């Protein structure tokens with residue numbers, strides 16, 4: 001069994017080198033993106049089999065995506081998380097559950113995607129409980145934004161899905177508003193445009209926390225047409 005602290009970056013973080021090593025894709029802030037070439041999804045540092053790619057942005061400790069990777073070995077899963085301590089927790093799950101179909105990216109989500117993810121190469125994108133940043137002056141930190149929508153319509157395959165789950169009502173409203181502006185991604189749920197997550201959707205640290213606090217959860221799904 002490995003522990004999160006056993007995750008050892010191959011080069012000191014201060015060097016800001018982009019690399020994929022031991023199931024972790026390192027994209028440090030302010031690194032030179034021209035120094036790294038995306039190797040292709042089906043390539044040894046990433047995944048060894050050609051299968052549909054599903055990405056979860058804002059993975060936290062990875063409880064949700066590790067469970068998905070265990071249950072769905074026929075899918076290649078990429079977890080994207082910008083906090084190093086949380087990436088370490090995902091890395092330990094990858095090793096302890098022996099998951100060849102899960103990789104974690106230590107990166108800011110939109111930056112990773114715009115820099116490296118090829119067009120129409122992803123089948124499903126999930127964003128589970130991203131931080132809502134409710135204060136106006138913090139709004140720039142929200143991952144759900146028009147640039148994110150445009151980027152997801154670029155990387156998703158036709159018929160690919162964008163799934164967003166939140167307990168935060170204003171964030172849900174923002175998502176619904178953006179979905180009306182971004183016509184490449186079409187609403188799949190009838191009014192009001194959200195529902196309870198399906199039974200088999202899975203659970204995460206924040207899902208369990210918010211449910212224990214009696215909060216209601218909003219599940220949204222859009223499809224690229």
Ligand SMILES: C[S@@+](CC[C@H](N)C(=O)[O-])C[C@H]1O[C@@H](n2cnc3c(N)ncnc32)[C@H](O)[C@@H]1O
Pocket residue numbers: 057058059060061062064080081082083086107108109110128129130131143204205206207
């Ligand atoms: C509230 S937590 C939810 C974690 C997990 N999805 C869950 O449901 O337990 C949000 C996570 O998103 C990460 N995060 C926030 N913005 C991000 C971004 N732009 N790119 C990557 N990770 C991000 C945070 O570091 C944090 O771990």
